[in-house]
Amino acid sequence: MAQQRRAQRFNDLAEAVLGGTADDVRRMTADGTHPDDRDEINDPTPLMIAAARGQLDVVEVLVSAGADVNALAEDFTGELDQFPFLDDLFAESRLTAMTALAYAALYGQEQVFHYLAPRTAPSLRQEAEALRQAKAAHPDVVPRPYLEPKKPKSAREADRAKLLASSAAARKWVVQCPLCQKQGYKPGMPDEIDRRGTAAQIRKLFQPLILEACLCPQCCDKSAKAMQKIQAKLQAPQAVKARQQAEARWQKRLEEMRREGRREPD
Numbered sequence: 001m002a003q004q005r006r007a008q009r010f011n012d013l014a015e016a017v018l019g020g021t022a023d024d025v026r027r028m029t030a031d032g033t034h035p036d037d038r039d040e041i042n043d044p045t046p047l048m049i050a051a052a053r054g055q056l057d058v059v060e061v062l063v064s065a066g067a068d069v070n071a072l073a074e075d076f077t078g079e080l081d082q083f084p085f086l087d088d089l090f091a092e093s094r095l096t097a098m099t100a101l102a103y104a105a106l107y108g109q110e111q112v113f114h115y116l117a118p119r120t121a122p123s124l125r126q127e128a129e130a131l132r133q134a135k136a137a138h139p140d141v142v143p144r145p146y147l148e149p150k151k152p153k154s155a156r157e158a159d160r161a162k163l164l165a166s167s168a169a170a171r172k173w174v175v176q177c178p179l180c181q182k183q184g185y186k187p188g189m190p191d192e193i194d195r196r197g198t199a200a201q202i203r204k205l206f207q208p209l210i211l212e213a214c215l216c217p218q219c220c221d222k223s224a225k226a227m228q229k230i231q232a233k234l235q236a237p238q239a240v241k242a243r244q245q246a247e248a249r250w251q252k253r254l255e256e257m258r259r260e261g262r263r264e265p266d
C-alpha cells in the first residue's frame, strides 16, 4: 500500500484535488485512498477543497466514492481571514463549523452549492445558507482561489524589493506603473545618489522607465488605443444617426410643448 502510494503522482488526495484532475482523484480513491483522507481530524477534507475551488467534477467523483458531505472542519490555513463577516457568524453561532457546502457558499461556487445542498443535513444546510447570505451582502469581498499556491519571488525580484525597502534614495528614483506594476528607474538618475553606490545597484536591478501621464509606455499605448476605439465607435455612422434621431425627437417634443404653451424642461 505504502509502496503503491509512493508511486503515485500525488502525496495525498488534497494534493490531487489541488494539482490534478477528476481522473487523478478517481484513480486514487479506486486504489484505496479514503475519500475523506486528511492529516488531522479537523482539517478541511478533499471534498471541502474541491467545493471551495468550484471543481464540480471532482466533487462528484468524491461523493460517488463515499466522501462524507456532512464532515466538519476547522480551517487553520489562514485562507478564511479574507472574509471579515465569518467572525460574526461564528460568534452568533449561526455557523458552528465549516462544511463542504459552507465552502461552496463562501467561495460563491453556485453549481457545487446546488449539487451539495440536497445531500447535506438540514441543520448544516441552514448554516451554509446563512453564510451564503452574508457573502451576498459583501459583494466587495472577491476571494482569491482557495489554497492557490503563491508564486515564489525570483531572486531578482527579492533583491529589488530589499533595495527599495532599505533605501529612501532608491525609492526616490525608482518609479512604478500603477496599471501593470512595472518598475524602473527615472532615466535622469545621476551616477551617484547617496554616496553608497545605490545608483549602480539600481542600474543593475532595474531598466530605465519613463512614465507618461503616470503610465509606462505599454500601458500608455494601450489606453490610447482604447480611447481611439471609443472615439471610432462614437463616430460610427450608426451612432451618429442615432444621436441625430434622438435630437430630432427632442426638438419635435419641444415644439409640441411650446404650441401647448407649457414650460420647457431644462
Ligand SMILES: [Zn+2]
Pocket: 177, 178, 179, 180, 181, 182, 215, 216, 217, 218, 219, 220
Ligand atoms: Zn504599465
